[in-house]
Amino acid sequence: MKINESRLKKIIAEEMAALEDKKYFDYHDKEGGMAKSQLYRIAKYAMELHDALEENTELEAWVQSKITKAADYMGTVKHHLEYEMGIEMHSVDGHEENTGGCGNAVPLEPAPGPMIAIGDSEEFEIDDEDAYLMES
Helix, strand or coil, X not given: CCCCHHHHXXXXXXXXXXXXXXXXXXXXXXXXXXXXXXXXXXXXXXXXXXXXXXXXXXCCXXXXXXXXXXXXXXXXXXXXXXXXXXXXXXXXXXXXCCCCCCCCCCCCCCCCCCEEEECCCEEEECCHHHHHHHHC
């Protein structure tokens, strides 16, 4: 099938118009019941897998990959519902989400720098460079 230049331009214009139409992308099918059923099944399987595995269980790479993808997909949906749709989430186990890494996150607070007092009421923070200059 040959397409001439004018036909190609018309097709492109139609596609661009569809992209500009927000309704085209904002379609909602209101299938919350089906989603809840699928989420229940996911949670059931996840709990069964969690309980069946030991800390030292060796898994094949493809199995680890599927678990990683599933966790990533669920996290993506959760965060979309929270931040884009404004749905409030409650932690199931009462703990905040730990998104990975080694151990729990520790909030960083600036370490208090050394202070030098001048007179009775004035205090100034000194940094390493100032301390070095004061020593010499």
